[in-house]
Amino acid sequence: MIEMKCDCGSEINERDLVKQLDAILDEYRGKPGALIPVLQMSQKMFGYLPESVLKRISLELGKPYSEVAGVVGFYSFFSTVPRGRHLVRVCLGTACYVRGGKQVLEAIKKNLGIDVGETTPDRNFSLEVARCFGACGLAPAIMVDDDVHQRVKPVKVGEILNQYLTKKTKKGKKSAGKKGAGK
Amino acid sequence: MPKLTIDGKPVEVADGTTILEAAKEIGIRIPTLCYLEGIQAIGACRVCVVEVEGARTLVASCVMPVAEGMKIITNSKRLRDARRTVVELLLSEHDGNCQTCERNNDCELQTVAYELGIKNITFEGIKTKADVDTSTVALVRDNGKCIKCRRCVTVCNQVQAVGALFPQFRGFKTVIGPAFGKDLSTVACVQCGQCAAVCPVGAIVEQNHIERVWKALDDKTKTVVVQTAPGVRAALGECFGLPAGTLVTGKMVAALRRLGFSTVFDTNFTADLTIIEEAMELLSRLKKAVKERQPAALPQFTSCSPGWIKYVEYFYPEFIPNLSTCKSPQQMFGAVAKTYWAKKVGKKPDEVFVVSVMPCVAKKFEATRPEMNSSGVQDVDAVLTTRELGRMIKQAGIDFVSLPDETVDRVLGTSSGAADIFANTGGVMQAALRTAYEVITGRELPFENLYIEAIAGMEGIKEASVTITDTVPEWSFLEGVTMKVAVAHGLGNANRLMEKIKSGESIYHFVEVMTCPGGCIGGGGQPRFTTDAVRKSRIKAMYKEDSGKKVRKSHDNPKIKQIYGEFLNMPLGEKSHHLLHTKYTSRSRV
Ligand code: SF4
Ligand code: SF4
Ligand code: SF4
Ligand code: FES
Numbered sequence: 001m002i003e004m005k006c007d008c009g010s011e012i013n014e015r016d017l018v019k020q021l022d023a024i025l026d027e028y029r030g031k032p033g034a035l036i037p038v039l040q041m042s043q044k045m046f047g048y049l050p051e052s053v054l055k056r057i058s059l060e061l062g063k064p065y066s067e068v069a070g071v072v073g074f075y076s077f078f079s080t081v082p083r084g085r086h087l088v089r090v091c092l093g094t095a096c097y098v099r100g101g102k103q104v105l106e107a108i109k110k111n112l113g114i115d116v117g118e119t120t121p122d123r124n125f126s127l128e129v130a131r132c133f134g135a136c137g138l139a140p141a142i143m144v145d146d147d148v149h150q151r152v153k154p155v156k157v158g159e160i161l162n163q164y165l166t167k168k169t170k171k172g173k174k175s176a177g178k179k180g181a182g183k
Numbered sequence: 184m185p186k187l188t189i190d191g192k193p194v195e196v197a198d199g200t201t202i203l204e205a206a207k208e209i210g211i212r213i214p215t216l217c218y219l220e221g222i223q224a225i226g227a228c229r230v231c232v233v234e235v236e237g238a239r240t241l242v243a244s245c246v247m248p249v250a251e252g253m254k255i256i257t258n259s260k261r262l263r264d265a266r267r268t269v270v271e272l273l274l275s276e277h278d279g280n281c282q283t284c285e286r287n288n289d290c291e292l293q294t295v296a297y298e299l300g301i302k303n304i305t306f307e308g309i310k311t312k313a314d315v316d317t318s319t320v321a322l323v324r325d326n327g328k329c330i331k332c333r334r335c336v337t338v339c340n341q342v343q344a345v346g347a348l349f350p351q352f353r354g355f356k357t358v359i360g361p362a363f364g365k366d367l368s369t370v371a372c373v374q375c376g377q378c379a380a381v382c383p384v385g386a387i388v389e390q391n392h393i394e395r396v397w398k399a400l401d402d403k404t405k406t407v408v409v410q411t412a413p414g415v416r417a418a419l420g421e422c423f424g425l426p427a428g429t430l431v432t433g434k435m436v437a438a439l440r441r442l443g444f445s446t447v448f449d450t451n452f453t454a455d456l457t458i459i460e461e462a463m464e465l466l467s468r469l470k471k472a473v474k475e476r477q478p479a480a481l482p483q484f485t486s487c488s489p490g491w492i493k494y495v496e497y498f499y500p501e502f503i504p505n506l507s508t509c510k511s512p513q514q515m516f517g518a519v520a521k522t523y524w525a526k527k528v529g530k531k532p533d534e535v536f537v538v539s540v541m542p543c544v545a546k547k548f549e550a551t552r553p554e555m556n557s558s559g560v561q562d563v564d565a566v567l568t569t570r571e572l573g574r575m576i577k578q579a580g581i582d583f584v585s586l587p588d589e590t591v592d593r594v595l596g597t598s599s600g601a602a603d604i605f606a607n608t609g610g611v612m613q614a615a616l617r618t619a620y621e622v623i624t625g626r627e628l629p630f631e632n633l634y635i636e637a638i639a640g641m642e643g644i645k646e647a648s649v650t651i652t653d654t655v656p657e658w659s660f661l662e663g664v665t666m667k668v669a670v671a672h673g674l675g676n677a678n679r680l681m682e683k684i685k686s687g688e689s690i691y692h693f694v695e696v697m698t699c700p701g702g703c704i705g706g707g708g709q710p711r712f713t714t715d716a717v718r719k720s721r722i723k724a725m726y727k728e729d730s731g732k733k734v735r736k737s738h739d740n741p742k743i744k745q746i747y748g749e750f751l752n753m754p755l756g757e758k759s760h761h762l763l764h765t766k767y768t769s770r771s772r773v
Contacts, residue, residue: 055773059772065346065362065772066361069362069363070350073363
């Protein structure tokens with residue numbers, strides 16, 4: 001289970017993951033209402049829902065591929081693109097919204113060059129919006145991974161995001177494609 | 184049995200009846216858009232709203248069941264305004280260009296807008312943009328015209344059990360279509376066109392072949408022949424205001440001649456040919472299984488419905504050996520027209536242009552299958568739906584209703600009554616049994632008027648059995664065998680039947696499947712709108728055509744005897760194998 005979190009050599013684990021997926025599918029095959037739990041578990045395992053996995057789920061559960069795709073597309077929780085190493089969530093709850101959350105979001109979009117729901121090509125960041133993480137007193141707030149950043153100003157977003165790139169390099173010695181993030 | 188009043192008229196209906204249905208019973212028509220009789224009532228569009236005394240809001244009559252003592256109003260200023268608002272909202276974002284739309288004059292949105300008297304659209308909406316998908320050979324989808332009523336989704340998933348279409352994404356981005364909003368060719372679609380048959384607007388239509396047919400008719404180097412499937416003659420009249428089930432065989436032939444087809448043949452002829460080949464194929468499988476005690480792929484499945492073929496290729500590839508190897512009548516026609524007949528008139532295969540008129544959309548796909556060129560070139564060049572033929576006749580300014588009756592050209596035109604019932608569920612089975620039984624026993628099939636009631640009706644899955652006695656010597660090994668047959672129409676029913684066969688719960692010798700509900704008479708290319716009542720009228724017409732013929736059995740058709748004598752030699756022979764039989768391909772579903 002632990003290696004699954006590792007993003008350095010995904011090829012090595014691919015086969016194990018598929019085995020695990022098959023075990024899940026075996027358990028759920030023929031049961032009503034299986035699709036959503038299977039999708040949730042698969043996303044947890046793979047980090048996202050690759051096309052090959054969705055097709056396998058469609059075949060094994062006997063659900064039309066268009067239906068599987070429709071369900072995946074309906075819930076913003078599901079992602080068909082790999083998630084970035086860091087998840088940036090911008091609060092657009094009422095307090096954050098009126099105090100400039102929207103501008104912060106625009107600044108982050110511009111900084112990363114992606115839209116909400118997307119991931120940077122170097123896979124460093126994924127961007128989402130959120131509805132309130134209880135930091136209304138110090139709005140606008142954003143969350144990067146588990147850290148809440150409060151009173152964020154649009155001009156400061158570059159600085160905040162950059163911290164994560166450096167942290168990562170120091171801690172995990174992962175050099176893959178960090179350059180160019182934030183461009 | 185609740186009693187209620189609708190617009191002051193008292194009515195008593197069964198429990199669970201909706202307001203819409205109750206109103207219909209007493210002749211009150213409430214406008215609808217997303218509702219689909221017997222198939223879908225989801226209360227999505229709200230065009231069908233009515234006032235219920237005591238209720239604060241308007242209610243959608245297609246989903247609201249009646250209750251004792253209800254007082255309902257279906258026509259008031261408040262309702263007209265509400266309905267208008269709903270339709271105006273739809274139109275405000277609709278990419279409407281009716282004059283150039285395939286559905287001009289045949290569109291439910293247009294009709295409802297007209298009936299509600301919408302004069303101007305007061306809302307400013309963002310127009311959907313044309314988003315046209317021509318990735319498949321039989322269908323064209325345009326999400327820009329889609330009003331998201333979901334009829335196609337319900338039909339494709341529930342009625343046909345295919346599931347090519349589903350709502351994708353959410354909120355404003357919702358589109359109705361294949362996985363992830365991609366092209367139809369990226370998913371398993373059998374091209375049946377039932378979605379196009381139920382779509383209220385121009386969002387799903389058949390690939391139009393009218394222009395290529397006009398072009399061929401104008402081309403002096405081509406000899407253009409036309410074949411018409413049996414199901415067309417019971418429905419074409421509807422394009423000209425005649426009631427469903429009016430047989431217009433003679434007028435249709437006359438109209439085709441006036442359109443410029445020098446030779447008018449009949450798919451019925453090759454339906455008879457199909458019966459000979461398919462019945463003999465069944466008998467040879469039975470011989471293998473019963474006499475030679477060798478494994479034989481039984482039950483044998485009929486193979487005339489191309490949507491069904493593609494369905495097996497996707498969803499039941501393990502049953503491909505069970506499919507009859509017979510080509511469909513359309514394809515047998517193309518193959519013999521470009522060989523046997525072409526030779527008779529001194530033409531080469533590529534000088535003959537074969538046009539089919541079909542009640543079917545999947546036939547457009549079938550004609551392009553790579554196997555379908557046994558004459559050396561594509562055997563069938565263009566496939567018109569019944570609707571398209573209706574439009575061509577209008578384009579040519581022909582006054583259809585007042586045409587005289589004419590008859591088809593004989594060589595590939597003469598047919599038996601058995602061929603007519605190819606158009607309706609249970610018909611191919613009856614036609615095949617008429618011949619198979621007589622081959623085995625030398626006697627006529629022992630049913631009054633050759634009609635097997637058990638497999639003739641509209642139930643989704645039907646069964647019958649025939650016990651074979653007093654055989655002729657050659658087939659004595661079948662003495663006492665009870666032949667069990669089953670019939671399914673609509674792929675959802677086929678799916679249920681296949682699961683029973685797969686699990687071993689049901690055992691049959693021969694199974695007929697037609698892709699569309701009711702059979703070809705309910706095909707995706709028939710005039711709209713095909714309800715169950717319309718299906719029944721068309722089926723009745725087919726049986727009438729059958730019983731009115733002197734020759735009722737395919738093997739008694741003199742032209743069939745002639746083609747075997749002059750050309751094919753014998754059923755399942757070498758020529759047949761080359762021209763009349765085919766093979767199938769397993770396809771991946773995702
Ligand atoms: S779908 Fe109907 S309303 Fe829309 S453009 Fe076509 S004919 Fe007009
Ligand atoms: S043609 Fe038939 S299978 Fe294909 S999308 Fe339409 S209803 Fe579904
Ligand atoms: S394509 Fe036609 S049937 Fe399907 S949802 Fe759109 S409008 Fe309705
Ligand atoms: S027809 Fe009743 S809500 Fe659409």
